[in-house]
Amino acid sequence: MTAPILITGAGQRIGLALVQHFVASKQPVVMTYRTRHETIDALEQQGVHCIQVDFDNPESLATLEMTIRSHYNGLRAIIHNASSWDCEQNNPDFSQLFDNMMRIHAKVPYQLNLALADLLLTDDCVADIIHLTDYVVETGSPKHIAYAASKAALDNLTKSFASKYAPNIKVNSIAPSLIIFNQHDTPEYKAKTLKKSLMGIEPGCKEIINSVELLLNSDYITGRSLPVDGGRHLK
Numbered sequence: 001m002t003a004p005i006l007i008t009g010a011g012q013r014i015g016l017a018l019v020q021h022f023v024a025s026k027q028p029v030v031m032t033y034r035t036r037h038e039t040i041d042a043l044e045q046q047g048v049h050c051i052q053v054d055f056d057n058p059e060s061l062a063t064l065e066m067t068i069r070s071h072y073n074g075l076r077a078i079i080h081n082a083s084s085w086d087c088e089q090n091n092p093d094f095s096q097l098f099d100n101m102m103r104i105h106a107k108v109p110y111q112l113n114l115a116l117a118d119l120l121l122t123d124d125c126v127a128d129i130i131h132l133t134d135y136v137v138e139t140g141s142p143k144h145i146a147y148a149a150s151k152a153a154l155d156n157l158t159k160s161f162a163s164k165y166a167p168n169i170k171v172n173s174i175a176p177s178l179i180i181f182n183q184h185d186t187p188e189y190k191a192k193t194l195k196k197s198l199m200g201i202e203p204g205c206k207e208i209i210n211s212v213e214l215l216l217n218s219d220y221i222t223g224r225s226l227p228v229d230g231g232r233h234l235k
């Protein structure tokens, strides 16, 4: 029996698309969600193990580790997808914002990678850790300062864990720019954002699915960041 892939923050959008992709390809998957979106019922009916986790809760990591260990003897991969795209404009308490960004984007992946590494080593194939970072790791972001810094920290964790866990576990980042808009995005924001890349499109979750599959199927790529950004760096 193939060991499951663990995906965090998969109750909606990209994480959910990844879960649905793996269900369709018969790859076992276990996911965490914070808010019980209506999607969770359907996933559970399809046999997906959905674990409710709010990583802001200090006990959440120990509880998640215990739950994973009580159900599985190994993991094929961990995909750190959970994220909060928060900004200074919406958070006058900059200290709290910084802590929140660093916790979800860097501290949680750091602690889970250390706590669950032995489960990644039980499979007879090379295992994977994939960090979802962001194009702004390269540039910073004046409107999402703490967010960008925390994603840069996650990108650095990729390098450290790739060295620490080679050759049995590959560790890579996927660094997207626009993949999918949010429901509240205005037409003006969308038009402005589409102009930021050479391709000028909202590509959709398939770009991340394809990138994840590329990394999972590689025997050689590790310690690297896969840019999925429509040529934004050349605009």
Ligand SMILES: NC(=O)C1=CN([C@@H]2O[C@H](COP(=O)(O)OP(=O)(O)OC[C@H]3O[C@@H](n4cnc5c(N)ncnc54)[C@H](OP(=O)(O)O)[C@@H]3O)[C@@H](O)[C@H]2O)C=CC1
Binding pocket: 008, 009, 010, 011, 012, 013, 014, 015, 033, 034, 035, 053, 054, 055, 056, 080, 081, 082, 083, 084, 085, 104, 132, 133, 134, 135, 176, 177, 178, 179, 180, 181
């Ligand atoms: N969408 C895009 O265009 C881009 C996405 N990315 C990155 O790709 C990844 C997926 O993006 P996207 O699907 O838009 O992500 P979302 O903004 O939809 O967030 C993914 C999930 O993270 C969960 N989450 C947030 N905070 C916590 C927490 N404290 N504890 C547990 N879960 C939490 C959310 O839970 P809840 O449902 O409860 O809110 C949400 O379902 C992210 O890492 C993102 O930064 C990077 C660049 C562009």
Ligand SMILES: Nc1nc2c(c(=O)[nH]1)N=C([C@H](O)[C@@H](O)CO)CN2
Binding pocket: 082, 083, 084, 085, 134, 176, 177, 178, 179, 180, 181, 182, 193
């Ligand atoms: N957790 C999230 N991170 C990011 C999101 C998002 O919706 N949730 N969206 C973006 C933007 O698409 C940006 O890449 C382009 O404006 C960035 N990160």
